[in-house]
Amino acid sequence: MDQQNVEKINSILDAELEIREKIKEQVTEFDKKTRTLTGILNRIHSTRSEQMPALLESARPVLESCRETTAALADIIPADQFWKWKEMWQNSLRNAVFAALLVEYLHSGGLLTLPAVAETLGIKSEWQGRLALPAEDYLHGVISVVNELSRLAVNAVTLGDFEQPIKISLFVKDLFAGFSMLNLKNDTLRRRYDSLKYDIKKIEEVVYDVSLRKLAPSSKEPEKKDSE
Amino acid sequence: MTSTRVLDSRDSVLPVFEQFREELDDHNDRRERLIKSSRDVTNLSKKVIFLLHRIVTDDAAESDDNIGRHAAARAKGKFREIQSLFAGMRPELTGERFSRYQRNVSPGLQEYIEALSFAHYLEHKSLISYDQVQQSLCDDEGNAYFPLTLEDYLLGLSDLTGELMRFAIASISRRGGRQKASDVCSFVRNCKADFERLTPHFRELRKKQHVTAQSLEKIEDAAYAVAVRTSEYDLPPEMLDDLVAQTVSHATDHSSFGDEPRRKRARDADIDDDFN
Numbered sequence: 001m002d003q004q005n006v007e008k009i010n011s012i013l014d015a016e017l018e019i020r021e022k023i024k025e026q027v028t029e030f031d032k033k034t035r036t037l038t039g040i041l042n043r044i045h046s047t048r049s050e051q052m053p054a055l056l057e058s059a060r061p062v063l064e065s066c067r068e069t070t071a072a073l074a075d076i077i078p079a080d081q082f083w084k085w086k087e088m089w090q091n092s093l094r095n096a097v098f099a100a101l102l103v104e105y106l107h108s109g110g111l112l113t114l115p116a117v118a119e120t121l122g123i124k125s126e127w128q129g130r131l132a133l134p135a136e137d138y139l140h141g142v143i144s145v146v147n148e149l150s151r152l153a154v155n156a157v158t159l160g161d162f163e164q165p166i167k168i169s170l171f172v173k174d175l176f177a178g179f180s181m182l183n184l185k186n187d188t189l190r191r192r193y194d195s196l197k198y199d200i201k202k203i204e205e206v207v208y209d210v211s212l213r214k215l216a217p218s219s220k221e222p223e224k225k226d227s228e
Numbered sequence: 229m230t231s232t233r234v235l236d237s238r239d240s241v242l243p244v245f246e247q248f249r250e251e252l253d254d255h256n257d258r259r260e261r262l263i264k265s266s267r268d269v270t271n272l273s274k275k276v277i278f279l280l281h282r283i284v285t286d287d288a289a290e291s292d293d294n295i296g297r298h299a300a301a302r303a304k305g306k307f308r309e310i311q312s313l314f315a316g317m318r319p320e321l322t323g324e325r326f327s328r329y330q331r332n333v334s335p336g337l338q339e340y341i342e343a344l345s346f347a348h349y350l351e352h353k354s355l356i357s358y359d360q361v362q363q364s365l366c367d368d369e370g371n372a373y374f375p376l377t378l379e380d381y382l383l384g385l386s387d388l389t390g391e392l393m394r395f396a397i398a399s400i401s402r403r404g405g406r407q408k409a410s411d412v413c414s415f416v417r418n419c420k421a422d423f424e425r426l427t428p429h430f431r432e433l434r435k436k437q438h439v440t441a442q443s444l445e446k447i448e449d450a451a452y453a454v455a456v457r458t459s460e461y462d463l464p465p466e467m468l469d470d471l472v473a474q475t476v477s478h479a480t481d482h483s484s485f486g487d488e489p490r491r492k493r494a495r496d497a498d499i500d501d502d503f504n
Contacts, residue, residue, distance in 0.1 A: 001422045005357040012358075012378050013429060083328035110236035113244065129324040135248045174238040178245030183253055 019085070022076045027089045030069045034095035036062050041102055041148075045155040049164070056103050063103065066096050067122025074124070074131040082129055090137055096121055097133070097141030102148060109167060111175065114138045136189060139179075143192045146172050150199035153206040162215040165206040172196075172203055258320055262332045265317050269310055269336030273343040276306045277391060280346055285398050300351035307347070307364070310340055314365055318373045326374045334380055341384025346391045353411065355385065355419065379430055386423060386436035389416045393443035400450050409454075413447045420444055 001009075040059045047055050077085055100120045104112040112120070118133040125132075149168045156164035176196055184190040235241050283299040314337075321329060341361055348356040361384075362376040396412040399405040420440050427434045 001355055001418075002357065005355070005359070006422075008358050009378060009382075009426070013426070016378075017429075080324045081327050082324050084330070104234060108234050108236070110234035111241060112234055113232065116233040135251050139248065174241045177238055178241045178248075181242065181245045182249050183256070185256055 019076060019078070020088075023073065023085055023088050026069055026072050026076065027092055029072075030066065030089060030092040030096070033062055033066055033069065034092050034099065037099040038095065041099060044102075044106060044152060046159070048159055049156075049161050052106055056107055059099065059103050063096070063100055063120060064122075070122045070131060074127040077130040080129045082132060086134075093121075093133070094137050094140045094144065097138055098144040098148070101141055101145045105145060105149070105171065109171065111142070111171070117141070139182075139189060140192065142175060143179075143189075143196065146175060146196055146199050150202045153203045157206060157210060157215075162210050163217055165203060165210055169203050169207045172200055176200060258325075259329060259332055262317060262320055262329050265313055266333050266336030269313050270339040272306065272310045272313070273336070273339040276303050276310070276343040277346060279303060279306065280343070280350060281391075281394065281398070284350060284395060285402075296350035296353070300347045303343075303347045307344065310343075311364065314340075314373045315367065321374045330374075330377060330380075333374075334383075337380045338384040338387065341381060342387040342391065345385055345388045346395075349388065349392065349415070353415075355415075355422075379432070382423065382426060382430060383432055383436060385419070386433060386440060389419055389440040389443045392416055393446050396447045397450055400454060406451075406454050409447060409451055413444070413451055416440070416444050416447060 037059060040055065040062065043055055044052070073089060097117050100117045101112050104110065104116075114133060114135065117138060118125075121133070123131060123133050149172060153165040153168045156162075156168075179193050179196065182193075184193055232240065235244060280299050280303055283302060284295050317333065321333070341356075344361065344364060345356045348354070348360070358376065358378070358381050361381055362372060363370075365374070365376060366372050392412045392415065396409040400409040420437065423433060423437055423440065427437055
């Protein structure tokens with residue numbers, strides 16, 4: 001190789017190494033935050049519904065602090081190179097999406113949309129090409145929520161909340177109907193989608209147990225209708 | 229339209245997933261198209277490589293320099309054909325799309341760089357530079373169809389050593405072939421040293437370095453065989469040429485094209501997995 005070519009290669013290499021190092025730094029920060037979030041959200045399984053709002057409030061500031069990280073990342077990534085680097089932070093991002101979705105579900109019982117998640121994490125649309133929230137990562141977050149809710153259905157009953165499993169069941173079925181519409185390739189998203197049916201089965205079993213013993217309010221309603 | 233922040237019914241969830249479906253389908257279709265184009269590039273590039281091998285081994289009557297120039301000139305048209313395929317991919321690779329689909333285009337691009345660098349070596353006896361490869365991927369105004377990544381450049385070049393090994397072994401039995409083989413030998417040795425320094429940064433390159441080492445060893449063994457036989461005779465080079473032609477013709481039967489190293493790209497394997 002002639003000198004000029006070697007220099008060219010080295011300059012490209014150095015620039016990329018610098019970007020990589022900077023991203024790594026931010027991903028470490030990002031991971032710290034998402035781990036804190038996971039830690040807080042782990043407590044939903046042992047928190048009674050009265051205390052739930054307070055628990056969610058404690059998660060919010062951490063969730064919002066992710067905005068600093070996304071802003072720092074967007075600063076580092078050169079224009080149009082988003083996909084080149086995204087694998088470095090994609091796991092952290094999916095965890096953050098999961099946290100945002102779970103907090104919203106426990107708060108309002110609904111699904112936070114992709115743009116709303118992006119907004120929660122401070123991802124701005126003008127960063128397109130540098131940092132964005134792709135559908136794939138959002139959907140991974142949604143599946144993680146379903147995984148988590150199948151556990152919550154069980155633990156809510158243990159804590160005496162018989163209504164939650166039924167709400168979860170309806171919510172998860174809606175999401176499953178949504179996922180069924182997608183033409184998924186043979187990738188991790190597809191595999192995780194395939195595993196959703198086990199979560200649904202688990203939730204259904206809880207709903208069945210609760211209904212059978214006439215513990216849940218909604219399972220009492222049809223009975224009333226029958227007697228009318 | 230999507231001003232609602234929270235979806236709380238199936239009727240609101242389904243349209244959103246319909247959008248996702250469109251988005252994912254669009255992505256997958258584009259990816260498939262690019263993989264197909266990349267396969268076409270691979271095919272054409274392989275043909276160019278075979279063409280170059282044929283020219284340099286068949287036209288041995290010509291003088292050394294001429295063969296190289298002649299071969300490169302005949303490959304020009306083929307290269308233009310491949311370059312027009314790249315031009316066709318351009319609209320699919322604008323802006324951030326390139327960084328998304330780069331790995332789907334890589335296999336073909338690397339094969340092309342292998343062919344291009346082989347032609348370049350035959351013509352100039354030197355390694356094609358990063359800038360020269362990028363220039364070959366530009367339109368008439370000099371605008372790049374897409375940016376060349378360092379990885380594709382280096383991995384393409386790394387395959388060149390295998391072609392040069394075949395070239396050296398095939399020509400060693402011909403007139404002036406020993407000199408050619410010895411040139412190739414030192415060239416490949418330099419390539420290997422150049423790449424070695426860069427292996428920490430590219431995982432794939434590390435694997436290919438192993439193949440390069442094997443190729444180099446084959447050339448060295450062939451050169452050794454020639455040197456040993458030369459020492460036994462005190463003859464002028466021209467007469468040795470005759471002698472060597474007889475000796476090595478046996479060796480090339482089972483050492484050059486026969487046990488070609490496995491060069492299936494790991495990337496190709498990845499893509500195959502995705503299809504399953």
